Amino acid sequence: MDRAGGACPSPRREGPHRLGPELPRAAGHQRLPRGHDRVAWNRLLRAWAPADPADILDVGCGTGSLSALPAAAGHRVTGVDLAPQTIKQARARLADAGLAGHLR
Template sequence: MTQLTSAITDYWDAAAPTFDEEPDHGLRAERTRAAWDRRLRAWAPPAPAGILDVGCGTGSLSVLLAAAGHRVTGVDLAPQMIDHARAKLSAAGLEGRFLVGDAAAPPTGDERFDVVLCRHLVWTLPDPRAALGEWVSRLRPGGRLVLVEGRWGEAGLPYVAGAGSLPWSGGVRADDLATALRPLVADLRVEPLSDDADLWGGPVDDERYAIIAQVGISS
């Protein structure tokens, strides 16, 4: 593990106990939870589908997907995040699998999924373009890659030392992410999310979006 990766792991481990205090992390408000549930149901194929939630954090989206009848695997680098995710799924009486590991190269072996979901993760990755290729390779033919991302710059507490060297530190614009992803997939669309205040627990003034991409049936 590199020094930067170790620092990132420690950062998110320390953040785990209070992570869900953010409205779009904990989804504690019914309005926010319902907004994410609607989006996930629109982005995912009919249940039951196999869904890999990379950078799953405390598992809030995984819980919604499992409740909708999907087979969910969550991966996160931070063990404390995974502990919270497991507890959250168990408390909801739902089944799922959570693994500690690098979301950029999920420890799921040769398993393939109908959907790979990633939310607000690529800005933390030392090599996000390599991660995109890795995620696409984990999809079954015709599978979907769903990226919920944005460009927000510096906000809140400073990130780890050395984070300024990350290629997409502070997020990535939709056009740039689509350009990086387009050679890897059969088609994609960009869905703006900034104007849906219910997703975020209130209005936002930065760029937030989802990219829903599909790989070819012969992949």
């Protein structure tokens, strides 16, 4: 259910952890130019996360692209995902950036 009580769209998967191109439009969002989505997510996460370091849980963390943002801001991040291959990629992403996180 969405916040208004309506049914959320069911995204079509095109491979492991890849949402179909219709999801942003179905959810009422427009695609952002390449690179701008990271800026937008960073802005949202900074607004939502506490100012002081906190424990952050990223459920369905995938390759860790969003887990890296609060980790870079000093939060203690735990990311979980059902796909072992994406957890390996998430671990590598955080390690390459010199960030700490618990990914399972």
